[in-house]
Amino acid sequence: MCLFLGLPCEIKDLGEHAFMWKFNTKFLYVGNLTVLQLNGVEKDMMSNGIIIKRLTNDLTGIYRCEISSNPPRMVQYNVSMHTAPVIIPNPANKDNKVVVSQDQPLVLQCNIATSSSLLPTTFQWKHNSKVIELNRTEFVVETIQLSDAGDVTCEARNEIGSRSHTFKVIVQAKPVITLSEQIVHGPVGTDVEVKCMAEAYPAAKIEWYYSSNNPIHVSTKHKIVNNMNEHSSTLTIFNVGTKDHQEYFCLSANSLGEAKAYFAVTGRPSKPKFTSPKVSNNGDTYQLEWVTFSQPPIKNTTLRVREIDHVNGQPGNWQIINVEPTVSDGTALKTKEPHRRQTYLLENLSQDKSYEVDVVVANEFGSTKSDVFVFSTSDFTSADATTLGMSFTMMIFVLLISVIA
Missing domain, CATH: 2.60.40.10 (Immunoglobulins)
Structure with missing residues (x-):
């Protein structure tokens, strides 16, 4: 965005006083002597004014034409332009790193420079790309933990556009181990x-x-x-x-x-994993299937099953079943990690109910228990009725075709 701008400064009866131009706190010119050359700003040789030939955000601020009288006299211009928000981060570090000790507070601020604060601005904060806070210039964590480390980004937006700043938050802490x-x-x-x-x-x-x-x-x-x-x-x-x-x-x-x-x-078996479907289509029976890895043969298998929400929202009693392990074939015994699959048919189940089950498998080195697996039985009667209804509709449709023919 470019803009030509002239800043006049009329001086009469200067006498022995000097005049100067300042940009914010920096001297640009003292009389006709150039002290600091700003790219895009030059002295008007026909007057005491200055010309901003190419106004950019870096050139916005306060310009003063000042006479060294006592007290000094001046003409002041507050030059601004509508731009996307200019963020002033706090803390402001060269590498954007913010180091804080575990359990200590963290305060991050995204203030907006005066030169770009004329338009309404909204804010958004993200932690590792996930939105965590809206429309605040400050982000606070009362007691920071290791999980709070990472990139914390604030984004400021107005009708012109948006800008963002990313703080790289580092939490000082003793190790936390994950295996x-x-x-x-x-x-x-x-x-x-x-x-x-x-x-x-x-x-x-x-x-x-x-x-x-x-x-x-x-x-x-x-x-x-x-x-x-x-x-x-x-x-x-x-x-x-x-x-x-x-x-x-x-x-x-x-x-x-x-x-x-x-x-x-x-050398114990790996944790058994259930591979059977979560819904039975056989009414009151269910074919349960699980798999485990074990080099030595499986010696014992114990199955537990119970109905969920049996009476008044309470689960039923566990039914304990000792399952005869499947004998592995010769190929399985020769592999380094035999894939041992086992099935068991559960009978006399209630229709349209949910059950939970787990299994413990054991070999010569010890036993391993599975996670709890949940499955449901279907309403076999309703399924028959639906099928019967479809068959009846199809029969009428075929009959209509026969009559038309």
Whole structure:
């Protein structure tokens, strides 16, 4: 946006006094001497005025033509232009980083420069691209946590356009550890992998240990890969044996403290996952199906099932069922992670009801329990009635066609 602007300054009887032009607090000219050259601003050689040949947002502000009398006399011009909001962030750091300690307050401000505050302005705040606050120049977190770290952006908008500023919020805290798994299914002869992620500032190093506090080092048995960008470390255990079925932990520490996270490598079956549909179409029966990984054969399987909202909104009693494990074929026994599938037919269920079920599977190393799975039975009578109604309508339609023919 460009605009030509002349700022006159008529002077009579200057005498021994000097005259000068100032822009905000900076001297531009003293008499005909140029002190500071602004791109787009020049002295009018035919008068004592100045000319703004190309008005931009950087040239908006207060211009003064001033005489060094006592008291000084001046002519003042407040030059502004309608632009998209100019944001003055607080705090204002060169790299936009704002470092705050955990549990301390965070205050961020997006003030608007006077030169662009003439038009009504609306505000929007985002945290990592998610909108969190509307129409406020200030964003406050009373006690900041690690989850509050990241990019906090304020956007100011008026009828001309919008501008934004992003604060990079860094929370100082001791490490918080997240493990990819806490129970690692590791059959004998397989390789297993665990990732340890440590969220902390200052950055924290990660080390691996057996539960006996013996450190784990890189060897033909163990591989450790550190990812500084992801703040993570990945441990691989090769060719798992029965002695590797034990507890481990990763340790992360920085100048503010340390944290540990424990996990176990086990030959127990993996957590069973239900693969059957959530709705039965067989009225009072339901074919339940689940799958687990286990190198040794499954020895025992225990199923629990109960009706939800049985009486007055209360669930029914658990029914305990011992299921005979399916015998794996020869192919499954030769694989490193046999895929063991099991089905069981539940009978005498109430129609149009919901049930919850879980299962515990066990091999020679121990047992593993599934999450709770919910399924529903259909109203078999209503389904028959609907089908019958459709058949009846089709029969009438066919009869009409026959009559017309």
